[in-house]
Amino acid sequence: PxxxxxxxxxxxxxxxxxxxxxxxxxxxxxxxxxxxxxxxxxxxxxxxxxLSPFQAGCVPNVDGCAENSFALQAILQTIRHPTAQ
Structure with a gap:
């Protein structure tokens, strides 16, 4: 079967x-x-x-782990060291 x-x-x-x-x-x-x-x-x-342009997991030709890790790192950097504007 x-x-x-x-x-x-x-x-x-x-x-x-x-x-x-x-x-x-x-x-x-x-x-x-x-x-x-x-x-x-x-x-x-x-x-x-x-799919949303922000979808990175399970998308062909996209390294979702690397993209999401980079985005998280950028967000954390911005939170820890905000620039005065």
Missing amino acids: LLHSRTIVLHKSGDPNTPSNWRPISIAPTIYRLFTGLLARRLTAALQPC
Whole structure:
């Protein structure tokens, strides 16, 4: 079935007899991964014009973490050292 995935466990490191040293990985069917990837690309392109210019997270070709970190740093700098005008 399309919406079922198979879950396997991979050993991370350490004692294999300790359950916390294993991590579960779900493997979805290939056709499902292809479909959801195509859907994500089309939705991203269609919704791009609706996004705020201030949206920086999960936007293609935008380093949202760097942009938001820079903006926060600039705001904090302005608060700490206001210029007299």
